[in-house]
Amino acid sequence: MIRKILQKLPTPFGRQTRQRTTPQVIAASQHNLHPRRISRHAVSVVEQLQRAGYEAYLVGGCVRDLLLDIVPKDFDVATSATPEEVRATFRNARLIGRRFKLAHVRFGREIIEVATFRASHDSDSDSENLDDSELSRQSESGRLLRDNVYGNFEEDAQRRDFTINALYYNPTDGHIHDFANGIHDVRNRQVRLIGDPVRRYQEDPVRMLRAVRFAAKLDFDIEPHSAEPIFELSELLHDIPPARLFDEVLKLLMSGQGELTFELLREHDLFSPLFPDTEEAIEANPDYSLALIRQALRNTDLRIREDRPVTPAFLFAALLWPALPERVKALEDKGIPTIPAQQQAAQELLAEQCRHTAIPKRFTIPLREIWDMQPRLERRSGRRADQLLEHPRFRAAYDFLLLRETTGEQTQGLGDWWTRYQDANEDQRRQMIRELGSEGAGKRSRGRRKRKPRAPRTGD
CATH class of the missing domain: 1.10.3090.10 (cca-adding enzyme, domain 2)
Structure with missing residues (x-):
């Protein structure tokens, strides 16, 4: 079924997002991100990694939300350090994941998630520190089963899913690094995929659900070229483990925008594969x-x-x-x-x-x-x-x-x-x-049929 769906689709499907080889750098004076709203523990992790000689930035949803004047629920860090190097840098760090290995640095109840710069799965980036079982693997439908090919800053930005999540903030100098015109899409309130939508959805069909979730959460529109293939590709969700889909459903319907999310899921034919x-x-x-x-x-x-x-x-x-x-x-x-x-x-x-x-x-x-x-x-x-x-x-x-x-x-x-x-x-x-x-008795008495009187018995 999945192979037939993919054969029907032209490749590439619509216009691809133009990717920069060097980022647009937005100085602190040119954006409205307020440093005082950033977790001091997240800033501490970035600064400590930088002092250890690694590149490190706040990345993704926390940067996007701060630009939208939304208080982030958590803070993620992207770095050139490998998970093992992060663990060696922080005594309070532990490694998690196999499909996507990363480090959690714990400060009491707060966890700062630290991910190593990744490259796309077909990249020639250096991955000598991983054995073959840990490198990127794909299913026949194109879904990434593992994604542990490490890359550099630029490659990490280009392999992220949406432009609004490919923004990197350096708290040391206040600069935002933007490789995919994410600032433009934040300002225009659009959810746009980076790269060819069909290929990106094939790599991880859950991205279709994420597009809907961000559109509902942020009150954004899904950019037309990113929305167009979803209807045809919705059945790729059958290739996703049911346990992972449960976690995604919780994010979709229990984040405060459940009713709007439900309408968007049905509009894009994504509700049926889930329920x-x-x-x-x-x-x-x-x-x-x-x-x-x-x-x-x-x-x-x-x-x-x-x-x-x-x-x-x-x-x-x-x-x-x-x-x-x-x-x-x-x-x-x-x-x-x-x-x-x-x-x-x-x-x-x-x-x-x-x-x-x-x-x-x-x-x-x-x-x-x-x-x-x-x-x-x-x-x-x-x-x-x-x-x-x-x-x-x-x-x-x-x-x-x-x-x-x-x-x-x-x-x-x-x-x-x-x-x-x-x-x-x-x-x-x-x-x-x-x-x-008494009501029940009344109903029974009203519904009871009277018996006919018996005829008197006569002798033989």
């Missing part, structure tokens, strides 16, 4: 499915903006819920009772989903409990309501019930009943339970 069953449910029942997912993402975005806790379990429960009812109904039609049918359908749906986006058990377990409690919330007679109220997952299940009702699902006032029940005292709760019993 194929949900996409089918959206096509079958778009009004309900889209309303529920959008409302869940809207609620998540609001909680993040208010610095309130969010859990992936609840969000994934909402993302996958539209695909569940038809599966449950199919099992009920076979004679399986509702609750066992829902449990079996949930297990099958999650097993299929994890082949695309591998949701860890620490999230699938509470997710299933939220789902399992939905039909149980309808069963409130006797002591059941109190037992459900004491369940550790009750609040999440109750919130999920309200989400379903908000998006038009009919539950005969179940959400309002549980809202009142939580606020009621003991006597009021018992009365609410008795009223449920």
Whole structure:
């Protein structure tokens, strides 16, 4: 499938980004990056590497965000020092990664990530310090499996994904080094790939997701030549390990711009490879499915903006819920009772989903409990309501019930009943339970058919 997709595409696809062999150097007086907003530990790492004789710069998202007057979440450093040389320079450093080996320098709870200058995978740059198993490798679709070919400053800039992430800041003199016109794209609010888009997406299909994430996060547009091949190449995401896609989904949908990100994913046909069953449910029942997912993402975005806790379990429960009812109904039609049918359908749906986006058990377990409690919330007679109220997952299940009702699902006032029940005292709760019993009895009496009187028996 992937090979057929690639054969259909012309190469190169559209215009390539012009790359400089020498950087444009923007002096401190020509940009608005404020040094006081930079982590002192990040500055310390850069200065210590420079004193040791290596080139070193702050790079990537932290530089981009500072130019946009956004407080960076973390700070990355690019250097000519190899990971082993970084570890020898800092006692508080440790090496991580195999696909992309780098160093973490820890200062208490803050980690400064230090990466060695890389070259493109087909570069002739010196890599004598690595054995063949550690050098760059590619899959048949063009995806880079490892990327440990070390290069120089210029090569490192040219192999980065987007122009806005190829900006290098030297805190020593305040200069920004720009090899790919990244400053221009920051000012024009554009996400643009460096190099031929098709080749860059082949090397790492996750770049398509990153383009969408940056566009949503920064309120940028994806530059047309970078956006054009995404629709045709979206199925390359099937070649990405599901565990990695889970991490990317968290970044996409739990960074405060989830609703906008969702719309962009669907616009570029990137949602279907991540959630194929949900996409089918959206096509079958778009009004309900889209309303529920959008409302869940809207609620998540609001909680993040208010610095309130969010859990992936609840969000994934909402993302996958539209695909569940038809599966449950199919099992009920076979004679399986509702609750066992829902449990079996949930297990099958999650097993299929994890082949695309591998949701860890620490999230699938509470997710299933939220789902399992939905039909149980309808069963409130006797002591059941109190037992459900004491369940550790009750609040999440109750919130999920309200989400379903908000998006038009009919539950005969179940959400309002549980809202009142939580606020009621003991006597009021018992009365609410008795009223449920009388309502049920009334319904049964109204629905009961009168028997015809028996004819009197006559003797033989």
